[in-house]
Amino acid sequence: MEEKNHYMEDIPIIKQNTLISIIVACYNVEQFLPRCIESIMAQTYKNLEIILIDDGARDNTGNICDHYKTLDERIVVVHQTNGGAAVARNEGIKLARGQYIGFVDGDDYIEPYMYEYMLSAMLTTDAELSVCRYFEDSQEDLKKARTYRKKGLVHIKDDGKAKEIVERGVRLLELTGGEALKEYVEESDKIVIRNAPWNKLYKAELLDEVSFPVQRYYEDILFSAQILSKVRKVAYIDTPLYHYIINRKGGAMGAGLRKEILTEQIPSYHARSELLEEIGRRDLAASHDYMVYKKLLLLYTEARRDKTGEKKKFMEPLAEEIKTCANQMYRVFSCDIADPHQKMRMELFLKNPKFYDLFMDLNEGIVLPLRQKFSGGHKK
Structure with missing residues (x-):
C-alpha cells in the first residue's frame, strides 16, 4: 500500500477524450430521480454517457427519464420489465460504450467532481479500479442544515442554500488487488470499499466476464468479490464523493x-x-x-x-x-x-x-x- 500526496488537477475539456459510461438503475424513485440525474449532468468531467434504465417503474420514473433525455444528448434511456437492480445494471453494461463504467442509484446523488477525481486517480496510479468514500445521508439530514468537514472537502449547507468550498488536494492510496481484497473482506473503516458498486469506477474490461448475479437483493456481494479478485491495482480516494441515502421510505435496504x-x-x-x-x-x-x-x-x-x-x-x-x-x-x-x-x-x-x-x-x-x-x- 502506498500513499500519494495527490493533487487532483482539472482535466481540460479538450483532453476529456476518455468516455465514461454511468449506469443508473431506476425503480419507483420519482421523488429523488431529478436530483440524481442533474448531479450527473453537472459533472466537471463532461465526456459521459448517461444510461438510465427504467426498471419497470410504476410511478413517474419512466417519464422523468424521457424528459431529461430531451435536455441532454448524452442521456440514453431504456424502459424494461421490472427485473431488479441486477438485471438493470447488466443491461446497462451491455449497452455501455465507455472505456470506464460507473454506477449510481436513482435515489442517490454525487458530488460534481466525482468522476473527474475518480478517473484522475486511476490514470495517476495506472489502476483498473478506483474507490471513494461516501456520505450516508438520511432523508431527515437532507432537510436540516449541516456541515461536512472531511479530508479534501468542505461542504457547507445552511438553511437549504448550498455553498461549496473545494480543496482539490486529497489523500490517495495505491493498493494492490490483494490489499484491496483484504480491506474489503475485513470491512475496514479506514479504507471503505464495501459491496456497493456505486462508490467505484471500473475499467470496462473488468466487466467483460463479470456480471451481477440475477437475484432481487444482495447481488453485489459476489459481484464485488469477483471484481476485487481480478484487479491488479486499486486507487482509493479518502474523500467522500457519493451521497448514499439511507432509511428512505420504501427503500429496499431499509426493510x-x-x-x-x-x-x-x-x-x-x-x-x-x-x-x-x-x-x-x-x-x-x-x-x-x-x-x-x-x-x-x-x-x-x-x-x-x-x-x-x-x-x-x-x-x-x-x-x-x-x-x-x-x-x-x-x-x-x-x-x-x-x-x-x-x-x-x-x-x-x-x-x-x-x-x-x-x-x-x-x-x-x-x-x-x-x-x-x-x-x-x-x-x-
Missing part, C-alpha cells in the same frame, strides 16, 4: 429482517467464501466467515427481540445456519481479526441458545450501562 436474507444474502456469502478458497486466499475465507457468523448472531438477536412477532419466524433458520460454525470453530476463530469475546459468544450459543440469549440480555441491559456509568461515559 430490516426479511426472507431474502435466508434465500439470497446467506447463499451469496457462501458463494463469496467459496470464491476466496478457489483463488487460494484461505486466510481471507476464514476472516470472511468470521464476519458472517458475527452478523448472523446479531440478526438472530434482532429476530428474538422483535416485539411485533414478524421477525421471530427467522430465529430457527438463523439458528440452524449459526450451528454450522460448530465444525469450523478453529478455522474461523483463528483468523487475524477474530475477537475472543466473539468466540465466547459463539461457544455459548452452540452450547445452548438460551444461555446465549440470557447473556446478551444481561450484558446489554445491565453490564454495559454500568460500565458506561462508572467509566464516566454517561452524559448528563
Whole structure:
C-alpha cells in the first residue's frame, strides 16, 4: 500500500477524450430521480454517457427519464420489465460504450467532481479500479442544515442554500488487488470499499466476464468479490464523493429482517467464501466467515427481540445456519481479526441458545450501562 500526496488537477475539456459510461438503475424513485440525474449532468468531467434504465417503474420514473433525455444528448434511456437492480445494471453494461463504467442509484446523488477525481486517480496510479468514500445521508439530514468537514472537502449547507468550498488536494492510496481484497473482506473503516458498486469506477474490461448475479437483493456481494479478485491495482480516494441515502421510505435496504436474507444474502456469502478458497486466499475465507457468523448472531438477536412477532419466524433458520460454525470453530476463530469475546459468544450459543440469549440480555441491559456509568461515559 502506498500513499500519494495527490493533487487532483482539472482535466481540460479538450483532453476529456476518455468516455465514461454511468449506469443508473431506476425503480419507483420519482421523488429523488431529478436530483440524481442533474448531479450527473453537472459533472466537471463532461465526456459521459448517461444510461438510465427504467426498471419497470410504476410511478413517474419512466417519464422523468424521457424528459431529461430531451435536455441532454448524452442521456440514453431504456424502459424494461421490472427485473431488479441486477438485471438493470447488466443491461446497462451491455449497452455501455465507455472505456470506464460507473454506477449510481436513482435515489442517490454525487458530488460534481466525482468522476473527474475518480478517473484522475486511476490514470495517476495506472489502476483498473478506483474507490471513494461516501456520505450516508438520511432523508431527515437532507432537510436540516449541516456541515461536512472531511479530508479534501468542505461542504457547507445552511438553511437549504448550498455553498461549496473545494480543496482539490486529497489523500490517495495505491493498493494492490490483494490489499484491496483484504480491506474489503475485513470491512475496514479506514479504507471503505464495501459491496456497493456505486462508490467505484471500473475499467470496462473488468466487466467483460463479470456480471451481477440475477437475484432481487444482495447481488453485489459476489459481484464485488469477483471484481476485487481480478484487479491488479486499486486507487482509493479518502474523500467522500457519493451521497448514499439511507432509511428512505420504501427503500429496499431499509426493510430490516426479511426472507431474502435466508434465500439470497446467506447463499451469496457462501458463494463469496467459496470464491476466496478457489483463488487460494484461505486466510481471507476464514476472516470472511468470521464476519458472517458475527452478523448472523446479531440478526438472530434482532429476530428474538422483535416485539411485533414478524421477525421471530427467522430465529430457527438463523439458528440452524449459526450451528454450522460448530465444525469450523478453529478455522474461523483463528483468523487475524477474530475477537475472543466473539468466540465466547459463539461457544455459548452452540452450547445452548438460551444461555446465549440470557447473556446478551444481561450484558446489554445491565453490564454495559454500568460500565458506561462508572467509566464516566454517561452524559448528563
